[in-house]
Amino acid sequence: MGLDAILIPAILFFALGVFAKVIKSDLKFPEGLSKGLSLYLLIAIGLKGGAELANAELGLAIKSIMWAIVLGFLTPIIGYMILRFRDKIDRMNAAAITAHYGSVSAGTFLTAIAFLDVSGIEYETYPIIMMVVMETPAIIIGLLLAALARKQLQQQEAGETVATPWKSLLHEALTNGSVVLLIGAMVIGAISSPEAMEKVYPFSHEIFMGVLCLFLLDLGMEAARRMKAFKEVGVTLVAFGIIMPLIGGTIGMVVAASFLGFGVGGTLLVAILGASASYIAVPPAMRMGVPEANPSYYLTLALGVTFPFNVLVGIPLFYNLSIWYIG
Amino acid sequence: MGLDAILIPAILFFALGVFAKVIKSDLKFPEGLSKGLSLYLLIAIGLKGGAELANAELGLAIKSIMWAIVLGFLTPIIGYMILRFRDKIDRMNAAAITAHYGSVSAGTFLTAIAFLDVSGIEYETYPIIMMVVMETPAIIIGLLLAALARKQLQQQEAGETVATPWKSLLHEALTNGSVVLLIGAMVIGAISSPEAMEKVYPFSHEIFMGVLCLFLLDLGMEAARRMKAFKEVGVTLVAFGIIMPLIGGTIGMVVAASFLGFGVGGTLLVAILGASASYIAVPPAMRMGVPEANPSYYLTLALGVTFPFNVLVGIPLFYNLSIWYIG
Amino acid sequence: MGLDAILIPAILFFALGVFAKVIKSDLKFPEGLSKGLSLYLLIAIGLKGGAELANAELGLAIKSIMWAIVLGFLTPIIGYMILRFRDKIDRMNAAAITAHYGSVSAGTFLTAIAFLDVSGIEYETYPIIMMVVMETPAIIIGLLLAALARKQLQQQEAGETVATPWKSLLHEALTNGSVVLLIGAMVIGAISSPEAMEKVYPFSHEIFMGVLCLFLLDLGMEAARRMKAFKEVGVTLVAFGIIMPLIGGTIGMVVAASFLGFGVGGTLLVAILGASASYIAVPPAMRMGVPEANPSYYLTLALGVTFPFNVLVGIPLFYNLSIWYIG
Amino acid sequence: MSCEQRLIQIITSNILENRVKKLFKKLGIKSFTSFGVNGEGDTGLQSGHFDADSNVLFMLLLSEEKMLELVEELNKDIQKGYHHFVFSLNAQMHTPYKCKSEV
Amino acid sequence: MSCEQRLIQIITSNILENRVKKLFKKLGIKSFTSFGVNGEGDTGLQSGHFDADSNVLFMLLLSEEKMLELVEELNKDIQKGYHHFVFSLNAQMHTPYKCKSEV
Amino acid sequence: MSCEQRLIQIITSNILENRVKKLFKKLGIKSFTSFGVNGEGDTGLQSGHFDADSNVLFMLLLSEEKMLELVEELNKDIQKGYHHFVFSLNAQMHTPYKCKSEV
Ligand SMILES: Nc1ncnc2c1ncn2[C@@H]1O[C@H](COP(=O)(O)O)[C@@H](O)[C@H]1O
Ligand SMILES: Nc1ncnc2c1ncn2[C@@H]1O[C@H](COP(=O)(O)O)[C@@H](O)[C@H]1O
């Protein structure tokens, strides 16, 4: 599988976005367009997941959900240990950054689905449910690590101990807009009658791929814009943004293939769940819950490093690895 | 007909929007998205109405239009008398508020159409023409009542009499953006050749239901946000926001079934015309023509009380009432 | 071919937009919507052109491109000579204005395609490639004429000679957002597999005509808004805005029919390439490269005069002329 | 080169946008800046969903005298019940050719 | 009729919008204007693509005392690490009925 | 804790946005706020439909000296024919850590 694999419109539009900014084109999206597109994509994927859920095997669904939670807790802890190795990155930033890797980038996940759709490869739909589940555990781990760090810092400084406002932070994590939208759309997709859903399909299914192209074009420009901050972010973090998806993706692949018994398609999707870093659900939670961390770090990593890496390298890589691993 | 009836995606998305705000989610639509969606919906419904109009029976069409005008004049007058009973609400606010009930909420009307479409119930299309017609009479009544009130107030205060600038106010009412868009799209739908219209259908018809879902999601959030103002608005007005649609809807039902001879589907639609309160066309007209009234009152009522009431209760209620009434 | 020809939804929506502003309706599009719509249209036309390009005859494609370049250079020079006749318009404004006429209005071109599609008339697709090519030569001519003018002025004033920053201006012209988007979408359309493209079609092809209607509605309003500036712009320029498309369109027609051997459909499209004036790609280049010119002039001409003239008169006119010319 | 001017800002409902623009025209004011804003106030929530619940903010640099004329016109409107929220600040204009002309 | 007030402007992340509104509520401030802005600063690029990289600007006309109360509350937040960018200017309020009431 | 600064506002065409940002970079200015606005002026209607007829407003808090440097740079541009609309106001900065650093 060569270059051909990524010659699908969605990925090409992403590349076009990056290219436009690299040649310093003045191409620009109007305010609000990307927000609108990402609302659309979350609803569409939620409806799709819900409709599938209605036909899902309960046992495997529950098993998937449990593994999703494990993934969501495990990846950030590994990430944190890497970032804290030799005290490279301070505690607060390490906590905030790694939380992003425990969660998921819907854009990357959808690109992987587009990749499978266009290549005509079948895939299990449980990963869609896993994606929804994975939005929150990572946030909780991030807040927890930050709270611990905060305590340690305050003991060192012997200053007054500021209690972490757990209740409001957890509320924030669980009522995050994208979480509510995904779960809501999923429930609607599951309880609506198939006839009713069919009327929504031209909107949610048929134009989906085209809307994804538009979204990725914009994200390509945004990724390239973020790349300018590489210098400020430093080589350690940029390296982390490439190593972490490799680790997370490998764990995801093993979980999907060995523990959930998925085929190549489903395995690629879980690998991408593991590999990708959230840039919609987690950043707000960290802004709110870990104000001491610098948003520039985590946004640059998630959008400027890991996202383009996954779209351009991660998807074909884990696709080939999955074929090899599953045999 | 039980809960099932409202388990259609459009209504579920509305409920999701309300739910999101009730649990204080930070879900948010970007600036301009709802304005864009509502432009789309007006165009789509206009085109549909126009295409149908081309095949309409002239006699029944004219009869429908005349009854629409009657409804548009009658409901606000009834509403005004209710609000002025024992001087509960001052004249200016009473005039401005009731004007909204003589006009129509396109969102509610479209939800009723979605309800019928999904349930596979046939309906007459004359109500679409009636909807367009009903946008203006109510505005005129509102301005008239306010002008009378203004005169009375000025006589009491014995101050200088400010003449109501009728010409500019009527111009405003008749050139209101949504009125122009609806009538314009209707004319275009009527005079364009069927082959030409077919090229527009994927946009105006096929993705319609999905766009409506998105719109209702946003309106659900907006309705919930408005509910917070209940306290300021007071119990009288909130009660009015529930009683008025019951009255208006009943009148509409009788008109449709007894005077226009519509079936259950068409009767439901006219009932909803009577029951719903405008939040797009009338508020601007009142802001302009009755500046003395408080926009917070009429927006809270139309969007925060009557709209959710109609979507969640009114539609299934009048559907069942129509079945019962028609026999 | 009478009035019938322009009774297609796209043109009717344009007329509705003009009408709305003429009757001073408060109809308004939300911020960013027209920018979003025009991004969509550029992508859709680019993809279409690219897919066609993959099947194009190389010889004719190259010949078309060369004639496109000739057209792009020729029309602005003719325009400049007209405007400078008896020193009617100063050099800087003449240079900036005529550059717009060498380039193309995508909106007009798409309306012409809609016109052909709806009328069931076949057309060559080379004009789509020509459209992309024509975006830049005109900009270069405009900058060149302005640079010459600047030199002359400075010699007259004996002031310090400000060198024209050619490198940055050419960079600007070649990396202009709409140019990058069009060429990028074209390349993507050409290299993506037909199966992949098919998934994008519901978005890029099927809803296309409807989106175009929405866009033209907005542009109709904008055109009417610009017409108010007629007085400031003066009768010479307004006349120029009508004469120039007649000249450019005639040249385009001759090129298409006599030198490229196109049928009526393709000839109409090239005539429209010649007749139309850019309002997306060229104005930024002129703002940047010819700051001495008044944007009010060229925006009023391109949007308020030539665009409505072409949509309402030019398309049917050149259609009939093409039939007559080709015989 | 710079000069003293007043920066006047007017926040009003989208619906009244043209009404205010007509006042500008009446006073011969040809230059202004405007943009959409949200807000809350006596007239409730202006959340920007529809024209009726959107606000617009006008920003104008004017001479003190012109500003006072404009304030007077706006106040006539306010007395009729229209809610225009109007305030002004001292500003220094730095665009040279904007200092020469009045208005 | 006009009166002296302070115009305070607060630029913060979209994410913190509700946090700031709660402060308004706490201090009994019911009227304000807000709109979305982009920016760059110590916390990097805020390009307006997602909620997390969008800013909001609050604009309030307040009495000097009320403004100081608000600044104090905001500074408590800033000490916790939140990035609120806050500044104020002298303004003259021209809407008559807005001069009578405090807040 | 607060300090005196200048609030400078620059209104220019969207097309010139990057041009102005380059000036910021040249002067070592890393923090600013910006948003899209509409307007009318000598160069006609800027109604926000396309990039070419949209305006952008930059808002910067700077020290007096830095502001004058920026104004000087902008004026060079203005002399070339570019239409930047530039004015400034006295402001008081209330975010404590923004007072320590210059720029
Ligand atoms: N004190 C204030 N500070 C800032 N903006 C205000 C203030 N009062 C009112 N506004 C704005 O003016 C609009 C109308 O105010 P009101 O007439 O009080 O409803 C509101 O929606 C706000 O955008
Ligand atoms: N000096 C400044 N002038 C104008 N806006 C600023 C300035 N510093 C910060 N900001 C705004 O405040 C936001 C947060 O700033 P910061 O905390 O420095 O990242 C930025 O995104 C800008 O919108």
Ligand SMILES: Nc1ncnc2c1ncn2[C@@H]1O[C@H](COP(=O)(O)O)[C@@H](O)[C@H]1O
């Ligand atoms: N007196 C003014 N007050 C407010 N904004 C202005 C003023 N003059 C110009 N502008 C803004 O600056 C832009 C360019 O102005 P101009 O160079 O006069 O066309 C306009 O589109 C307005 O947004």
Ligand code: NA
């Ligand atoms: Na992950």
Ligand code: NA
């Ligand atoms: Na009604």
Ligand code: NA
């Ligand atoms: Na041309």
